[in-house]
Amino acid sequence: MTQTNNFADSPSADIRNGYIVPFVLLTFGITWGVMTLFVVFPQYxxxxLGxxxxxxxxxILAVWCPGLVAMSLVVMSTGFSGLRRFFGRLFHVNATWPWWAFVLLGLPAVKIVGAMLNGAPMSEWLILQPFWGILGISLFMLFLxxxxxxxxxxxxxxxxQRIMTPALAGLIIGLLxxxxxIPAFFLDGTPHTAWSMMPFMRGRTRTVMRLS
Structure with a gap:
């Protein structure tokens, strides 16, 4: 049986459901605001700004925005002690070192190789990089x-998941x-410009639903 990661069973149970709407509004507002500037005013x-x-x-701000907004709301609700508990869940995992190596190095490498095969920006530059250069980029992608x-x-x-079934929560979050x-698909300089939007959106939604 899959165990869901529910706040009701964690030290962060005092985070209110009222933070759902602020999270969505701030996440979309900041990310779309940043990217829209580059899309609407590509010459200026x-x-x-470069x-x-x-x-x-x-x-990086746009990509990290959901996490940064979440951290801010956790601090607002529970203080920095709540933020420590929030991140403490990362270490409640029993895994051997090969799994950690795969997560820390393998997954970023797969993402980079996939981007190169799809002709994403920087692909030609990546091909010319030595092993250590690719390793450094993999570590960067791990944190990006x-x-x-x-x-x-x-x-x-x-x-x-407090207010609906895991399947419905996964569907809604996957769609959102x-x-x-979406703005990244219209922004030159991002990997998304080399991808097809609809297959990506379907894949993202299905993945979130399966992991919810």
């Missing part, structure tokens, strides 16, 4: 993408999470 914003790329500070998981699955999902990515 990059000239002032071209968009996966290492651009504003891109998963931070959003703290928001969507670590914060939002348990709150939604997929829609949240």
């Amino acid at each position: 914003v990059p000239a002032f 071209p968009m790329s996966v290492t651009h500070p504003l891109y 993408g998963p931070v959003e998981e703290f928001g969507w699955r670590g914060f939002f999902l348990p709150l939604m 999470w997929a829609v949240w990515h």
Whole structure:
């Protein structure tokens, strides 16, 4: 039987359901606000702030936004002691070192190889990099993408599971999470420009539902 990660069974049980709407509004508002500037004003914003790329500070802010919003709401609700409990759940995992190696190095490597095969931006540059360069990029990708998981699955999902079934919560969050990515498909310099939007959105929704 799969055990859901529910706030009701965790030290963060005092986080109120009222934070559901603020989380969604802030997450979409900040991420879409940042990316919309580059999409709507492609001649002016990059000239002032620099071209968009996966290492651009504003891109990192947009990607990390769900996690940063979740952390802020946890602190507002429970203080920094609650934030420590929130992250403490990361270490409640019994896994051997090969699994940790796969998670820490294998998954980012798979993502990079997939992006290269799909002709994503920086693909030609990546091909020319030595092993240590690829390893460094893999570690960077490890911390770039998963931070959003703290928001969507670590914060939002348990709150939604309080008020609905896990399947319905997974469906709603999967759809919202997929829609949240839409601006990236229109923004030069992001990997999403080399991907097809609808297959990505269907895949994201199905993945969240299966893991909920």
